[in-house]
Amino acid sequence: MxxxxxxxxxxxxxxxxxxxxxxxxxxxxxxxxxxxxxxxxxxxxxxxxxxxxxxxxxxxxxxxxxxxxxxxxxxxxxxxxxxxFTDMRQLEIDTELKTAWAEPGLTSGEVTNELDKHNLVLGFGDTGSVGSGGITLGGGVGYLVRKFGLTIDNLLAAEIVTADGKILRIDKDNHPDLFWAIRGGGGNFGVVTKFKYQLHDLAECYGGMMFLPATAEVIAGFVDIAQKAPDELSTIINIMPTPPMPGIDKDQIGKLSVIALMVYAGDPKEGERVIAPVRALAKPIVDMVKPMRYKEIYFPEDESYHPKAVGLNLHLNTIDFNLAKIIAHLNSIDAPMRALQLRVLGGAMSRVPIDETAYANRKAPIMANIAAFYGTEDERKARQQWAESFAKLLDQGNPAVYVNFLGLNEKDRIRDAYPGKTWERLVEVKKRYDPANFFHNNANISPTPVRQIHPAQRSK
Ligand SMILES: Cc1cc2nc3c(=O)[nH]c(=O)nc-3n(C[C@H](O)[C@H](O)[C@H](O)COP(=O)(O)OP(=O)(O)OC[C@H]3O[C@@H](n4cnc5c(N)ncnc54)[C@H](O)[C@@H]3O)c2cc1C
Incomplete structure (x- = not known):
């Protein structure tokens, strides 16, 4: 057969x-x-x-x-x-209209590298090996989020095969409900075989990675600078043990650092000026922030790297915490990789109307990810508990979650990725295009509302 x-x-x-x-x-x-x-x-x-x-x-x-x-x-x-989709990696770039049709087997890094040849960019996430297919369908939060919005804010059209086997070209005028739903609703509505993106001009920019001491002042100061910066600046900081790297003192390895990744998507000289206050927060441990091509923000990756990780995604209203406690929590376990990641949002992403796409958590000012690697099953359980108690510490009552960072055991939080009327609207589209829930191996949008428990409220 x-x-x-x-x-x-x-x-x-x-x-x-x-x-x-x-x-x-x-x-x-x-x-x-x-x-x-x-x-x-x-x-x-x-x-x-x-x-x-x-x-x-x-x-x-x-x-x-x-x-x-x-x-x-x-x-x-x-x-x-x-x-x-490994063997579907075609990319057709229209340099005049500044658009591209991309097949989903392309990674974020592959698309970015090709666009670079034409001084064009499109924002995906923080890692080049992430597939363009999955990241686009969930939203896409990366280094251009404040300047050009989420990946889906740059999606113009798609080709999709629906549960009844139809091949549809969808956009704002053709099957607008389905086009709305795939922009954030993940793989619930069909299998996308091509995406059409709006591209943006960007030749040189200013950015890269900087290691700073992990102090409360640096963390609070960094977030403040990133929030007040112009939209050109998008940042991600990881507060985590310092990995061995050229230029890093032996004594620092394994101790917490603030690893800041930054892209100023504009004139490098202006970028240098905007980032200057970050350099003034503390003497950087390592400073690799410089004029660069946008593609350089994706670091080379080792294909044999398959870490086992627990993680939790949250949204914060402010960084106004007892940050000493946060640092102490990060130091309370000995996982070689344990991190609190903070992404300052806002900018272009937050100006797109809430009902424009299925990604409705647009107003939260900061996204946080808690992560830790594990080896054994006992470690997994302990680190999951650590992550959950960390979430409790960080909880500010904002239940928002990003669907692409939801783990397997977090089905009860899917609803929180789609607040307000978004969920009901998604359920309606699901009923229309996939009434039997054929596409259910995903962060599933089923016709039956799911029970929600915020991780901070979960019993251990
Ligand atoms: C190391 C790492 C870093 C990350 N960083 C970021 C980040 O910075 N920003 C961000 O926004 N996200 C980030 N993510 C999350 C990422 O966006 C999601 O995991 C995304 O689903 C990965 O896409 P993929 O194509 O590689 O995944 P896959 O595992 O291939 O797909 C994931 C799911 O998406 C759906 N899907 C994928 N392709 C299609 C398709 N063509 N048609 C229909 N459904 C499809 C399916 O339901 C599938 O199960 C990161 C993930 C990792 C592991």
Whole structure:
């Protein structure tokens, strides 16, 4: 049966007895050992159509994978058929209109590198290996978020295969409800085979990475500067143990640093001026912030790196905390990688009307991620507890969460990614395009409301 199906499509079907099966079923995060029935390396929308039909006929589970960075591991499921976009990586750039059609198998870094050749940019996230498919469908919060908004704020159109097997071109005029829903609603509504993006001019910018001492003054001062800065500046800080790196004193390794990643998407000279107050906060431990091409913000990655991590995503109204307590909490475990990440939001992202897309948590000023790596199952449990007590410490009563950072055991928080009328609207679109909930291996938007518990309120 699978053999007949394999012959009927243009792409390649990888089965458990194939040599590359174990590599193909790997996800970015370790800790998942899922064994799908088949991994279908589709070549075009008609392959996707046929795979959906085959999966339905046989009553199999379906998973969809673009870059494999799902935090919850949704993109490879046991006994499922996986639609895998690894072999769909075409990018067509229109340099005059400054638009591009991109296939979902392209990573954020691959798109960014190609655009760089034309002095063009598009914002994804903080990591080059993240798939353009998954990040776009969830929102896309990165180094251009304050200047050009979320990735979805630059999405002009898409080609999508729906649960009934139709291939649709969708945009603001064609199936506007579906186009609204895929901008933040994830993989709930169909399998996207192409995205059309609006691109932006940017040749040189100013940015890079700076390590600063992890003190309460530096953290509060940095957030204050980032919030008051012009939209050109988008930042991410990680308060975490200092990794070994050239230029880092041996004594500092393993001690907490504030690792600040910054992009000033404008004139480098102006960027230097805007970032000067950061340099004045404390003597940087390492300062690699300089005039650069935007693509340089993505650092080289090791493909064999598959960490096991626990994580929690929160939104903060202010950084007005007892920061000494935050630092003490970070120092209370010995995980080699444990971090509090802060992303100052605002700017272009916050000016898009709430009902324009399904990403409605646009007003929260700061996004926070808590993360820790683990090895053993006992460590996982302990670090999960640590993360939850950290969330309690940080809780300011803002339940907002970003769907792309939701873990597998956080199904009760999906509703918080879609506040207000967004959830009801998504449910309506879901009923129209996927009434049987065929696409459910994702942060699922089901017709039945889910119970919500903020992590800070969870019992241990
Ligand atoms: C190291 C790391 C760093 C990250 N940094 C950021 C960041 O800075 N900003 C940010 O916004 N996010 C970030 N993320 C989260 C990231 O956006 C999500 O994990 C995203 O889903 C990954 O996309 P992917 O294509 O690699 O994932 P996949 O695992 O391939 O896909 C994830 C899910 O998305 C859906 N999906 C993917 N492609 C399609 C498609 N073509 N059609 C329909 N549904 C599809 C499916 O439900 C799938 O299960 C990060 C994740 C990691 C692991």
């Amino acid at each position: 699978l053999q007949d199906f394999a012959r009927a499509i243009k792409g390649r079907v990888i089965l458990p007895n194939n040599q590359d099966y174990d590599t193909a079923r790997k996800l970015f995060y370790g800790g998942f050992d899922r064994k799908p029935k088949a991994i279908v390396r589709v070549k075009d929308a008609s392959d996707v159509q046929k795979t959906i039909a085959f999966t339905k006929e046989n009553n199999y589970e379906l998973a969809v994978r673009s870059g494999g960075h799902s935090v919850a591991g949704y993109s490879v499921i046991d006994d499922s058929i996986v639609i895998d």
